[in-house]
Amino acid sequence: MDFTSRKLSLSILFSVLVSLSWSQNFEGTIIDQTNSPQFGIIVQCGDKKTLTDELGKFQIPCNKGPLIIYGNEIDTLVYILNGVVAPQPIIRVQTSQSMEEVEIRSNRLHYFDIGFIPPIKGVQIATGTNTLIETERQGGAKSSANPRELFAKVPGLNIWESDGAGIQMGVGGRxxxxxxxxxxxxxxxxYDIxxxxxxxxxxxxxPPLEALRAIEIIRGSASLQYGTQFGGLMNFIIKDPVQNSPFQFTSRNTVGNYGYFGTFNRISGTAGRFEYQAYYQLKTGNGYRPNSNFNQQQGFVQFGYHLNxxxxxxxxxxxxxYLAKQPGGLTDKQFEENPRQSVRDRNWFKVDWNILALHFDSRLSKKTLLNIRAFGMLSDRYSLGYLGKISTADPGGKRDMIAGDFKNTGIEARVLQRYKLTAKQKHESAFLVGARYYRGQTSNLQGLATDGNGPDFKFNHPSEMENSDFLFPSENFAAFTDNIWFLGNRWTVNAGLRFEYIKSSAAGYYNQYAIHPLTLDTLSVSRIESSNTISRSIPLFGAGTxxxxxxxxxxxxxFCQNYRAVNFSDIRVANxxxxxxxxxxDEYGNTTELGWRGFIGKYFYTDLAVFTLFYGDKIGLAPEPNSTRKIRTNIGNALNAGVECFVEFDFLKAIRDSSKIGSSIFxxxxxxHATYISSREKSYIGKQVEYVSPIMLKSGLKIRAKNWQVQIQGSYNSAQFSDAxxxxxxxxxxxxxxxxxxxVMDLSARYTFRKYFQLEAGVNNLLNSSYYTRRATAYPGPGILPSDGITIYGTLQFTIEVKR
Incomplete structure (x- = not known):
């Protein structure tokens, strides 16, 4: 929706910040008649100028006044002077003077912490079933990043719960x-992570949930701007540096049962054209089960400079x-007897992740935006332990170790041009074009390591792996374009095209062992050398209306075409x-979706969609002929079809719009319905696709006021299968x-007092349900991985800020 072409009647909600400063600071929110926050509106006081964010919020120093809001048809203006908020006659500014800095209007929901991304935002086009999760407004266990609470309002997501501390996130959709x-x-x-x-x-x-401003999920045709993945885009957006202060310090400290302690500390500020932020997070604990202690550390530094x-x-x-001890999996009988037990005490997992990124943003003209992002990663991960069947006791001795080393670089550039189809048209259309170059090199080693109990990540024979030694170089070039046309006042059409050139190589060897079925002695070892390079060019198309x-x-x-290249993990021998x-x-497929979303009345929101997802040459496990082993191969074609529905209703606001308490239920x-429609294994045809829960239901109630909120939610998943x-x-x-x-049920509460302090507390798995979400074929199992039982936590947050 174009700000210059539509009359907006804006109301401005303000709160005066009380601080220890020597000057006044103004904080406010700009919304329209539907209570939708307005993004990108210019707010100015003296020589200071800022833009409202996606929540319609802004902060600006203002000790002289008046506060000016640039735009057309603004009926009410409020300014602050010496700590007093008062009305002021309307101020209008000519469009040609001010509107070049206004990018888009946001359709974010004001009273709910989830919404959808505007059709045009910065240098991206968003259509279809896109979702914006506003993490700053969310409650729940932020330190441990409980995914049930984080993604509670996104339909169709199945979640693996491999650990209770949010160290790794396992999410799949549709x-x-x-x-x-x-x-x-x-x-x-x-940029890629x-x-x-x-x-x-x-x-x-x-990324730490405490560091995030929002999470974008874009599916459908618009996702082709980012890649070929069936699931679309999941983009974690870090909070921006504080704009109204040269220095702000925030500290969040969390304690919980099972020895959990988490601390998150962030500094941020802006001085002239320069802005910065840095944070450090530590999470440590003993875990729900024995042999599951962990220690994770994260850091992030960002520097920004406005050239002009x-x-x-x-x-x-x-x-x-992070370093985590892995308690291993359990058999069905062991889980029924005691889900907290562990039969592995020598398994460890270690990860080091390093990412460097450089962004350049430019407004080439009044309606043309350019973004260039270059990034590189240097990371590794190690798995160490005994990989035998969980029904077999660890005999001691040497352990298996898998070491992965990841080195990649990339650069992506995109340009978005706004335009009108006719001079009389109210809404601006947009054309996006971009290109990407990516180069990666992954090495994967699997062999025998030390026979001790500790995290000794050293191969016994680093120059001669007992299992496998592979190098996987890759190269990728992609070009993409997307266009959205506004046809009249009601109809939009978009179309996107992506071209991928992928070059994948593999060079190395693996050993095959012939084992005596009774004595388990090694009869022979065959070394198989492999060297292969595959190049392919894939055009993908998507369109919508x-x-x-x-x-x-x-x-x-x-409608959107999808593609997934064979992964290194698909061809790696880990078990x-x-x-x-x-x-x-490689796998291929397409996704089609039809939906409706919007408000029914002022405080009832719904998003309803039906979809089909065709998945061709799906990779999975099948029985190996004349063997007790499994073979990883293209087992067949699958068709996923489903219905997704999300509704949220603020019934207190609906009864009394001026109520100071909101109470929403979602x-x-x-x-x-996901089944195999064809397969190399005839017995698979008509069977349910693995790790698909046919029915998923999440519901919750949130009650909130100015300084506090309480929420409770329940999550239900129907039975699913681990293989075809x-x-x-x-x-x-x-x-x-x-x-x-x-x-599973989760309960959380939050209370803010004296402005700079906040208390949070909650109980995850309130009913202490005994359940699991995954059967692992190798690390961190093999076997059943029990989810955490009842977990209690408390958080204290405080903020110190220097005012201008």
Missing amino acids: GLSPNRAANFNTRQNG SADALGYPESYYT ERNQIRLEYTRMS SFKTGKYSNAYLN PNIVVDSLIK VNFSYI TNSKTGSGDAVIGEIPAYF
């Missing part, structure tokens, strides 16, 4: 595997490391009970079998 969010294009501030964007898109790093009014550069460095059905609602239709098909090939429901045979009975090693239905 029937896709949740394994380390590998089916999403995971980014931070617009996964191990290898195409060859190994698993993400061992997740049109150009800005930002430099960011991210560092994360949207029609405004009411003043604040619209219907949409989207001696699994072999890899030498003819394994329901998030999805039904997914749909076996309900667990196998002896617990790798195969049903994952039973489960229901």
Whole structure:
């Protein structure tokens, strides 16, 4: 929606900041008649100028007044002078003078902490089922980043809970595997954070929830701007540096049961054209089960400089490391006896993650934006332990170790041009074009390591691996374009095209062992050399349309092609009970969605969608002929079809609009029917796709006032299967079998006092449910990985700020 072409009647809600400063600081929110925050509006006081953010909020020093809001048809203006908020006659500024700095209007929901991204935002186009999770407004366990609470309002997401501290995030949507969010294009501030964007898109790093401003999820045709993944984009947006202060310090400290302690400390500020921020997070604990202690540390530094009014550069460095002991999996019988037990005490996992990124943003003209982002990563991860069946006791002796080393660089540039189809048209259309170059190199070693109990990540024979030694160089060039046309006042059409050139190579060897079935002695060892390079060019297309059905609602239709290259993890031998098909090939597919979203009345919001997702040449596990082992191969074609529904209603505000207390209830429901429609294994046809929970239901109630809020929510997942045979009975090693239905409740509360202090407390898994979400084939199992039981936490936050 173009600000220059539509009359907006804006109301401005202000709160005066009480501080120890020697000058006044103004904080406010700009919304329209529907209480939707207005993004990108210019606010000025004296020579200071700022823009409202996606929540319509702004902060600006103002000790002289008046406060000026630039725009057309503004009926009310409020300014602050010497700490007094008072009305002022309307001030209008000519469009040509001020509107070049106004980018877009946000359709974010004001009273709820989730909404959708505007059609045009900065240098991106967002259509279809996109979601914006406003993390700053959320309650819940932020220190441990409880994913049930974080993604509670996003339909169709299945979540793996491998640890209770939020160290690794496992999320999959619309029937896709949740394994380390590998089916999403995971980014931070617009650049890649996964191990290898195409060859190994698993993400061992997740930014601290306490550092985030929002999370963007973009699916459908607009996701082609970012990659080929079936799941679309998941972009973690770090908070911007504080604009109204040269120095602000925030500290959050959390304690919980099982020895949990977390601390998050952030400094931030702006001085003239220069802005900066840095944070450090520490999380440590003993874990829910024995042998599950962990220590994670994260750091982030960002420097930004405004070269002039049109150009800005930002430099960011991210560092994360953690060491975690892994309690291993359990058999079905062990889980029933005691889900907290552990039968592995020598398994460890270690990760070091380093990412450097440089951004350049430029306003080339009144309607043309340019963004260039260059990034590089130097990271590694180590898995150490005994990989035998969980039904077999650890015999001691030498342990297996897998070492992965990731080195990649990339650069991406995009230009967005706004234009009008006709001179009389009210809304501006937009054309986006971009290109990306990416180069990666991953090494993967698997061999024997020390026979001790500690985290000694050293190979016994580093020059001669007992299992495998591979190098995976890759190169990728992509060009993409997207266009959104506003046809009249109600109808929009968008179309996107992406071209991918992918060059993947593998060079190395692996050993095959012939084992005596009775004595388990090694009969022979065969060393198999492998060297291969595959180049492919893939064009992908997506298109969609949207029609405004009411003043604040619209219907949409989207189609998008998808593609997933064979990953290094698909061809890596991690478990001696699994072999890899030498003819394994890339996966392909497409997604179609039809939906409606918007307001019914003022305080009732709904988003309803139906979708189909075709998944061709899906990779999975199948029985190896004449063997007890499994083979990883293209097992067949699958079709996922489903319904997603999200509704939220603030009934207290609906009864009394001026009420100082809000009370909203939400329901998030999805039904997914995912089956194999063809397969090399005839018995798989018609079977349910693995790790698809057909029914997922989340519902919650939040009550909030000026200084406090309380929320409770429940999460239900119906039963799902860990493999395509749909076996309900667990196998002896617990790798195969049903994952039973489960229901979990979470409770949290927050209270802010004396402005700079905040208390948070909560209980996760309030009913102490005993359940699990995953059967692991190798690390961190193998076997059943129990989820955490009842967890209690408390957080104290305080802020110190220097005023201008």
